Amino acid sequence: MATNPSLSIDQVQLKVHADDWEDAIRVAAQPLVDSDNITDGYVNAMIQSVKKLGPYIVIAPGLALGHARPSAAVHRTGFAIATLRDPVKFGNKDNDPVDLVVILASVSDTDHLALLQKIVAFLNEPSNLRVLRNATTSVEAQKIVNQINGGN
């Protein structure tokens, strides 16, 4: 049963501070913890996944996709996005430092696909990435959220 999630403005944080890569994942994921989409256990699983498999989650220059396997630690499928005021290093040779963190949490292997497709379509456009990275206000955040949810 797909839950048809969408992105909401409180899941987007702009120019936040993170001490290091672990903190960046924690900070970016916090809105999903606050809304009870995920537990702290999921946040820890995302961090453990990087420790175990390496910083491959940095999938493009400056962009980390924090995620772990679907599990009981995910109550509802959701995404969160954070841009970092001060970029942090994940240890990825090609794509460090990271200033944009996207958190993905899904209740199943498929529940996140529709929204992920929209986020990917947004990230495909270099101009969108520029807008997101430069955004500082809630008005700009809302525009980005609307654009992603609208799927174009």
Added chain:
Amino acid sequence: MKIIAVCGLGVGSSVIAKMNIESIVSDEGKDDVTVDTIDLGSIRSAPADIYVTTRELFDNFPEEYKAKTIVLTNFVDKNDIKAHLDPKMAELQK
């Protein structure tokens, strides 16, 4: 032709790669290409013509799979993916 995107867990980065590769081959009018995703631990049970992955995971690939594998550093830049993928697909069609 079968392409498999490989990531650590099989739900995140590989899915993004799959979406972008599907979009690229669709634009190219190649309707005989299927794209799947797996986690690295399952690679031996998933035969394919081309594997796509990241540099970190490539180092952990079984040796015999490496020649068939494309290493991507940018999973969201379709032009970059296309620049890696097209020569590999052309090689297979010779």
